[in-house]
Amino acid sequence: MVNTAPYSKEDILFILAGIVDPEIPVVTIQEMGMLRDVILMDDLCEVIITPTYTGCPAMGIIEHDIVELLIQNGVQNVKVTTSYSPAWTTDWMNDGTKEKLKNFGIAAPIHSSCTNWLNPKSVIVSCPRCNSTHTTMISQFGSTACKALYKCEDCKEPFDYFKCH
Ligand SMILES: [Zn+2]
Numbered sequence: 001m002v003n004t005a006p007y008s009k010e011d012i013l014f015i016l017a018g019i020v021d022p023e024i025p026v027v028t029i030q031e032m033g034m035l036r037d038v039i040l041m042d043d044l045c046e047v048i049i050t051p052t053y054t055g056c057p058a059m060g061i062i063e064h065d066i067v068e069l070l071i072q073n074g075v076q077n078v079k080v081t082t083s084y085s086p087a088w089t090t091d092w093m094n095d096g097t098k099e100k101l102k103n104f105g106i107a108a109p110i111h112s113s114c115t116n117w118l119n120p121k122s123v124i125v126s127c128p129r130c131n132s133t134h135t136t137m138i139s140q141f142g143s144t145a146c147k148a149l150y151k152c153e154d155c156k157e158p159f160d161y162f163k164c165h
Contacts, residue, residue: 007075012038012045015073022061023144026104029062033092036083045070046079050088053146053163090162102128106147107161125161127152137161 019029029035037048051059063080070078090109098108107128126133132154142149147160
């Protein structure tokens with residue numbers, strides 16, 4: 001057995017690019033900004049991930065997916081580390097990712113500074129279907145805790161808003 005890993009950081013990132021967010025299967029964890037870093041040391045491959053919010057139940061699934069996929073690709077010694085600092089921010093998502101969320105029916109956050117959850121009515125969220133800004137928040141918790149449930153007053157459709165923080 002050789003100690004030196006036969007793969008580079010780029011190889012690992014390429015493999016991990018196939019992992020999607022279990023809650024939003026149209027975007028990868030890389031696009032969500034959850035994949036922070038890959039550290040190769042001797043034969044250990046450490047993957048650093050940051051949850052979109054503390055206690056996100058999807059993290060267990062993501063961690064399992066990472067280990068499974070890397071092992072399938074011949075990377076034997078995998079360690080997944082969850083980092084909470086710096087905390088994930090919706091600013092780590094690029095415009096293309098926000099567009100994918102919108103096409104999936106989730107209103108993407110505009111900017112982290114846009115949300116004041118102490119005063120959620122101050123947030124203007126546009127409908128992902130008809131772009132109307134005439135929307136109302138129904139519940140601060142949508143299909144998952146990191147989303148809020150909104151309703152469009154124009155097309156009358158409910159939709160999820162990815163809370164920015
Ligand atoms: Zn609408």
